[in-house]
Amino acid sequence: MDRREIAALLAYIGRLDPRLARTSERDAGEQLAQWHELLDDVPMATPHGWDVRVAARQHIRTSPYQILPADVARPWESYRRDRLARHSDPTPSVDPDDQAAWTAELVGIRRAVAAGIAQPAQARAITTGRDGVNPRLEARLREIGSCIPPAARAALASYRPARAAREAAVAHGLPDALSVRCEWCLAQPGESCRRRRMGPDGGARGTAPCATHPSRLDLAAAQQADQVQQPAVA
Known part of the structure; x- marks a missing residue:
């Protein structure tokens, strides 16, 4: 904030808390110089959520103590940290071999985000759907x-x-035995059959992979036969 904005802020605070108002011109000038020295890097407002008047009003509403420049600077630093914590660096548009330009663009974006000029860039989430799959890739998968x-x-x-x-x-x-559920060891489709490990007391102590149980092979063969017969009947 420049001196004119600091003066406007002090006038606004003085209306809310008369304890901060200065009656003499000398005291008002010293107060203005002090606040400008401490808050010259804090903006009056940003396009994305920061307003110094809101921070000042919040302090006056919730604290019995007279407001100080630190009571404005602390919310501003919290605002900056929160925005940077939610920011994921996007890939710069410059040549990656140009290290200086690459770094300069990253730094510029981070400063704009921290200053409230630009919104934080969110990392794209991994989706499980098939929307947007390249048709050429789908055709290739069907081919091979x-x-x-x-x-x-x-x-x-x-x-x-x-x-x-x-x-x-x-x-x-x-038949593919792993395409069906094993009724003996209860292995789910796609999982290998397992053998129970028994303890001296006869209780199960764990399981270990084993060869496919014959009953599972029979069930897979029956399912395959049903699938072959259904198109013939239709």
């Missing part, structure tokens, strides 16, 4: 049938033999 290319899948086969065997069985038309 998976987001993992066949060459990469073949290279990973030796590192995950159980999954590779399952994929090979499905490719040969055999």
Whole structure:
């Protein structure tokens, strides 16, 4: 705030709290110089929520003590910290190889946000929907049938033999046991079967992965047969 704005603020505060009013010209000049020295970097108002008169009025309403410059500076610093805490640096528009320009743009944006000139930039949330998926990507996925290319899948086969065997069985038309719930160990679709670990007292102490239970294979085969028969009946 410049001296004219400080004078307007002191006049406003004097109307709300006469204890701050100065009757002599000398006292008023000293008070103006003191407040300007301490609050010259605090704006009168910003486009996004800060108004020094609101901070002064709030202090006069809630505190029995005479207002001081610090009672205006503290809310302003809290306002700056809150805005910077909600700000996520957007990617600068300049060439990333130009380090000086890159840093200057980041600093300029942060200063504008802290000063209340610009709104904080929020980080974009990760969504689970399929809105906005690139049509070319969808067409490619339909073409290859998976987001993992066949060459990469073949290279990973030796590192995950159980999954590779399952994929090979499905490719040969055999039922996928993991597509159904296991009625024996209650493993959900997509989860491997598990074997219960029993303690000396006969109580369960935990579970460990094991081979697919035969009953689950039978259930998957029955489900596959039903799916094949339904189109034929239709």
